[in-house]
Amino acid sequence: MLLKSLTLPVADFEQGTGWKIKPEGACKGDVCIPLRGQSGNTLDVEKLAHDMGLPLVSEASEQCWALGPDAIGGKTLATAVAPNLALPDLDGNLFSLSSLKGKKVLVYAWAPY
């Protein structure tokens, strides 16, 4: 996810990555990673990246960073629990994958190029 600051609101981190911050650490499905030195409603991104093994790339002249995905277990999926992804439609309205619980869903990726 893209960052303009190395202090990140918990809610933004959760929406941007699918991880949830719980008392036991950062959790996705049944997987939890303990976090050190974090408190309140914001996260210290450099500590977080270190503790979770997430890559953090910066472009110094631009004051922006990108926090990459985890590679837990050497696989894309750390858990089979689907992330609660929210993406916009053509009009910019966010649609949340979790709103389809109770249905079988096929997520189909395409591109106009």
Added chain:
Amino acid sequence: MWQALREELAPQGFELITVGMDTLGAEGCRTAIEAARPTHPALIDKHHVLADVFGVVNIPSSIWIDEDGMIVRPAEAAPPPPTDAVPAATQMPEDTPQRLKEMRAEAMKITTNAADYHAALRDWVTQGKDSAFAMDNETAIARSRPRNAEQALGHAHFELATHFVTEGKRDLAVKHFRAAHERVPDNWNFRRQAWSLEPVGDGPMARFWQGPRPEAEAQWPYEGDWVTDIKREGAQNYYDSWQA
């Protein structure tokens, strides 16, 4: 078309979500979505979040998620229903540019098994967990795309690149696209997205050109292009078989 399959399966508690993976966002996807007149959610993914969270590396790809929100098939090549088949190369007009003829010739060599894939989907929608095509949790995780720290870093570079495209900072976008391509060489979408942002001409094929302008190859900012890369890797390897 997927739309027809969706209408067929919807009464059994099935839904289709299409996701256009394009850094140009609604601007890039609007024509295709409006032409399809979808009755299902049609979403847009400017930063290729589907690559991060599901491991989508090429299009078309699909992920199956069951009623409990569990992934029962991780991202894999999803052949479109046969009506979407590429027209034969012989139907191309005489004045088609050589590059597009080459692209079509390579595309014709790409093999998929669409009929079996859609039969598998119907089986899962009908049988649920009892379907042989629905994976348990461990299998779904094990079958998901391999990823190491270097590849994860490449994803972060791709995210920065898409941000700089949005900001109109082309040089920075190219720099980080190149860093992503180097670190995640098996991701066709990361390459095709970058190439598509160097359109040739402004017709409907501009973003499908996916390579240097004729006689201006020195100005092409990337290591590869679609024709060169698919010849090197082999059209038969363009999609990992979902049956593997």
